[in-house]
Structures are given as C-alpha cells and as structure tokens.
Amino acid sequence: MHALLRPFCAALAGLAALSYLTLCAHARPVTDDNGAVVDVPDKVERVAVTNIFPLAAAVTAYTRSGETVIGMHPASYAAAKNGLLGELWPAVLEADTSFMTGNVLNVEALLALDPDVVLVNAPDKRTLEAVRNAGLPALAVSATKWDYDVEKTRESWMRVLGELFPDAPVKSETVCAETERLASLVKERLAGLDEKSRPSVLFLVRLSPTEIVTSGKHFFGQYWASAAGGRNAAEHITLQNANAVITMEDVHALDPDVILLTNFTTAQPEDLLENRTEGRDWQGLRAVEKKAVFKMPLGLYRSFTPSIDSPLTLLWMAKTLHPERFADVDLKAETKRFYKTVFGAELTDEQVERIYRPAKAAGVGAARAR
Numbered sequence: 096m097h098a099l100l101r102p103f104c105a106a107l108a109g110l111a112a113l114s115y116l117t118l119c120a121h122a123r124p125v126t127d128d129n130g131a132v133v134d135v136p137d138k139v140e141r142v143a144v145t146n147i148f149p150l151a152a153a154v155t156a157y158t159r160s161g162e163t164v165i166g167m168h169p170a171s172y173a174a175a176k177n178g179l180l181g182e183l184w185p186a187v188l189e190a191d192t193s194f195m196t197g198n199v200l201n202v203e204a205l206l207a208l209d210p211d212v213v214l215v216n217a218p219d220k221r222t223l224e225a226v227r228n229a230g231l232p233a234l235a236v237s238a239t240k241w242d243y244d245v246e247k248t249r250e251s252w253m254r255v256l257g258e259l260f261p262d263a264p265v266k267s268e269t270v271c272a273e274t275e276r277l278a279s280l281v282k283e284r285l286a287g288l289d290e291k292s293r294p295s296v297l298f299l300v301r302l303s304p305t306e307i308v309t310s311g312k313h314f315f316g317q318y319w320a321s322a323a324g325g326r327n328a329a330e331h332i333t334l335q336n337a338n339a340v341i342t343m344e345d346v347h348a349l350d351p352d353v354i355l356l357t358n359f360t361t362a363q364p365e366d367l368l369e370n371r372t373e374g375r376d377w378q379g380l381r382a383v384e385k386k387a388v389f390k391m392p393l394g395l396y397r398s399f400t401p402s403i404d405s406p407l408t409l410l411w412m413a414k415t416l417h418p419e420r421f422a423d424v425d426l427k428a429e430t431k432r433f434y435k436t437v438f439g440a441e442l443t444d445e446q447v448e449r450i451y452r453p454a455k456a457a458g459v460g461a462a463r464a465r
Contacts, residue, residue, distance in 0.1 A: 125258045128217045128237035128251065135232050136211045139259050141165045143210040145222055146198055147236045150214050150252065151190070152180050152396040153403045156438055157256045157265045161186030166208045168195045171396075174358070177454045178393045183440050198222075202229050212259065234259075238400065239336070245318045246274075249401040265437060270403065273436055277406040277429070281413045284420045285324045294352035294416055295328040296320045297382070300337055300399065302362040304373065307346065311339040315399055316355075323412035324420075325353065343375050353416060354382040356390045358397035361455045364388040389415055393453035394430075407433055411451065426451070 122134040143166035144151040151167035152175065161184030167175070169192045175181045181188045194204035200222050205213065206229055213226045217237035226233035236255060241247035250271075257267040298316035301308040310316025311332030320327040328351040332339045337359075356362055367377045367388050377383050391408070392398045398408040407430055414421035430447050434440045 127235040129235040133232050133234050139211045141211045143208055144214045147214055147216040149396045149400050149402050155184050155187050156395050156403050157263050158260055159264045164190050166191045174396050177456045180395045243315045245401045249405050273433055274406045277410050288324050293326045296325040296353045297328040297351035299356050302360040307341050308337050309339045309341050323416050325416050351382050354388045357399040358393045392450050394450045
C-alpha cells in the first residue's frame with residue numbers, strides 16, 4: 096500500500112469500527128422461529144408484517160397501539176377493518192398494504208415504509224432473503240413449527256412479542272394467566288367426556304363456487320376439535336395446511352354433527368341452512384337438520400388460526416359443542432373480562448355480539464390467507 100494512503104485507510108477503518116460499535120450499542124439480539132439471531136433496534140416502533148397474517152393484530156394488541164404496525168398484508172387489513180382491531184385501535188387502519196400482493200413482496204415499497212423490523216412467515220425463505228438483502232431486520236415467525244397446535248404456536252408468538260417489546264403494556268405473563276384460567280375451565284367441564292360424546296366437526300376453511308377446503312389432521316382444525324371436546328370429521332386427510340380440498344359428495348359421506356365456517360370464506364351459516372350455495376345441496380346433512388352450523392368468531396383476527404385472543408375461541412367452541420356442560424358460563428362476561436384484563440379494553444355488549452356474529456365482509460380477500 097502506498098505510504099500516503101495508509102493514514103487515509105486507517106481513518107476509514109476507524110470510522111467503520113466506530114459505526115459498527117454505535118450500531119451494536121443501539122441494537123439487541125432476538126432469536127426467531129428459524130433459530131436465526133436477528134439484531135433489532137433497542138426500541139422497536141415501526142413494524143411491517145408480510146405474510147404471517149395474524150401477527151399484525153397480535154403486535155397491535157400487544158403494544159395497545161394502532162401506530163406500531165405501519166404495513167400489513169391486505170388479508171390482515173380486511174380482518175382489522177371488519178373485526179374489533181380497527182375499532183379498538185383505529186390508527187392501525189392507516190397501515191400501508193401496497194407492499195404485498197398475494198405472497199409477492201415489493202421490496203421498494205417496503206423500504207419506503209422505513210420499518211424497524213419486518214415479520215415474515217418462517218418457511219418463506221425467498222421473502223426472508225429479499226428483506227435481509229434490502230438491509231432490513233427480518234424476523235421469521237412460524238405458524239406450522241408445532242404441527243398446528245394453536246396453543247403452542249400462540250405461546251411462541253408471545254415469546255417473540257415479549258422480546259420485541261419488553262416494555263409493552265400487555266405482558267406475556269398476563270396473557271398466560273388468563274389463558275390458563277380459561278383452559279382450566281374448559282378442561283374441568285369436559286372431564287369424563289367419552290369418545291361417543293364427542294361430536295364430529297367439519298371445518299369449512301374455504302367455501303367458494305370453485306372449491307371446498309377443510310382441515311385435515313395437519314391443520315388447526317385438528318387441535319380445535321380435540322381441545323373443545325369434538326372429533327375432526329376429516330382427520331383421515333393427511334394433506335397439510337389449506338390443501339385438503341374435498342367435494343360435496345365427501346361432505347355427505349362424512350355427514351358431520353357440526354359444521355364450523357371460518358372467516359377465510361364469506362359464506363355464512365344461513366347460506367348452508369337455506370341451501371343458498373349454487374350447485375351444492377346441503378339438505379339431509381345432520382348438522383344442517385339440527386341447525387348446528389356456526390361461524391367461527393372474529394375478535395382481533397380470524398379465530399381459526401392462532402391469535403392473541405385464542406383462549407376465548409376455545410371457550411366458545413367448547414360451549415358450542417357441549418352447551419349442557421357450559422350452561423352457567425357467561426360467554427359475554429368472560430369475553431369482557433379477558434379483553435379488560437389483557438388489553439385494557441372495555442367492550443360493549445354490541446362489540447361482544449359482533450365477535451361471535453362476524454361480518455360477511457371479513458372473508459373478502461382472505462381466500463388464500465392463513
């Protein structure tokens with residue numbers, strides 16, 4: 096090296112080292128669901144949520160702020176707009192949605208949002224790489240790592256949120272305490288339930304003019320049916336995630352005791368009860384004859400997937416499948432208590448009613464969301 100360049104290069108090296116030390120002084124490590132250690136800012140204030148859809152609601156509720164999530168997927172936005180999230184924290188409806196189209200990320204649009212952290216669906220290596228190559232901290236969050244066990248998945252998400260927001264008003268221990276209380280209530284009421292007393296439950300994850308998608312053994316319906324005292328009518332299907340496509344003939348062959356519609360479809364119970372889905376005949380099914388067709392709740396997010404308010408879904412489903420065992424349990428009171436204790440939100444009777452009678456519009460744009 097030329098002698099005249101040595102002082103200049105030494106100065107550059109010193110500046111680089113100083114910059115690195117300055118960055119490290121204002122960053123802290125968080126381990127994501129892929130085992131990667133990701134440096135995030137000391138204070139995370141701006142979060143973009145790509146294709147791990149329930150996390151937009153979880154971050155908003157956990158921080159009790161509609162300003163934390165500055166970008167989310169359109170499918171997450173539809174749930175926020177038609178559920179309680181946008182009502183309790185209206186600023187979240189100002190979040191940008193233009194950086195995601197389906198599962199395709201627009202990196203330039205994401206960079207324009209200037210997020211502190213980007214949350215990405217853990218198996219999506221392509222999106223993780225694109226975000227990291229753009230110089231942004233990308234945290235992998237998984238919905239599948241625990242074989243679709245809703246509670247284990249939600250617990251992991253609480254861990255991630257606790258690390259990202261150590262000073263958040265919602266504390267993981269408070270969520271855990273309320274979760275344990277409601278889980279114990281359900282377990283106590285279902286004690287002694289024999290196999291014959293478990294109704295068969297068919298989850299209609301998606302129902303459109305072109306397809307019927309249910310939950311097989313390896314999707315969230317398996318957990319829900321078992322935990323709430325039922326049997327997954329389609330547990331013999333081994334296809335994972337939302338790949339369990341069935342026909343109307345399959346539905347009649349299964350002839351479930353109960354049908355549960357998720358909020359990933361715009362279909363409502365009356366569409367089946369009144370035989371209003373073109374080209375399909377629901378008459379003659381036990382669930383239809385008994386009027387045992389229900390729409391799953393929509394509180395902060397679509398309740399079929401894990402959510403920060405999943406404990407209420409468990410109570411609702413157990414009470415729906417076994418009303419006689421939960422006759423004295425006031426679902427409205429329990430819902431108000433959970434939201435007040437965990438989120439500091441005072442719900443009205445009307446808001447509680449809407450959780451358990453969600454709007455048709457919540458399913459718009461959610462056909463491929465999970």
